[in-house]
Amino acid sequence: MAERNQGVVKALKANSASVCDICDLNFSERYGVEYIEAHHKVPISTYSSAYILSQDDFALLCPNCHRAVHIYMKKDGLEYLEIKKKLRYQCAL
Numbered sequence: 001m002a003e004r005n006q007g008v009v010k011a012l013k014a015n016s017a018s019v020c021d022i023c024d025l026n027f028s029e030r031y032g033v034e035y036i037e038a039h040h041k042v043p044i045s046t047y048s049s050a051y052i053l054s055q056d057d058f059a060l061l062c063p064n065c066h067r068a069v070h071i072y073m074k075k076d077g078l079e080y081l082e083i084k085k086k087l088r089y090q091c092a093l
């Protein structure tokens, strides 16, 4: 399963700009390097082993937002979309 996921993530990164889903940071423009992290929107433990991941199951995030998402997941048990809403609102302030 891990190998199949890597294929999906690789394809997703290849097809997308290095732009954070939450703060819209364009990593390659800002830092001059192509870098972005893939985040599983749904915790892996909730998938059945027969489930085939698609690119929609991932969000591309900059390292800062990615870390913040994981902290919120742990702290408040929020789902990705709730955290995204929360963080996007904070970014806009």
Ligand SMILES: [Zn+2]
Residues within 6 Å of the ligand: 020, 021, 022, 023, 024, 025, 061, 062, 063, 064, 065, 066
């Ligand atoms: Zn970000």
Ligand SMILES: [Zn+2]
Residues within 6 Å of the ligand: 038, 039, 040, 066, 070
């Ligand atoms: Zn993650």
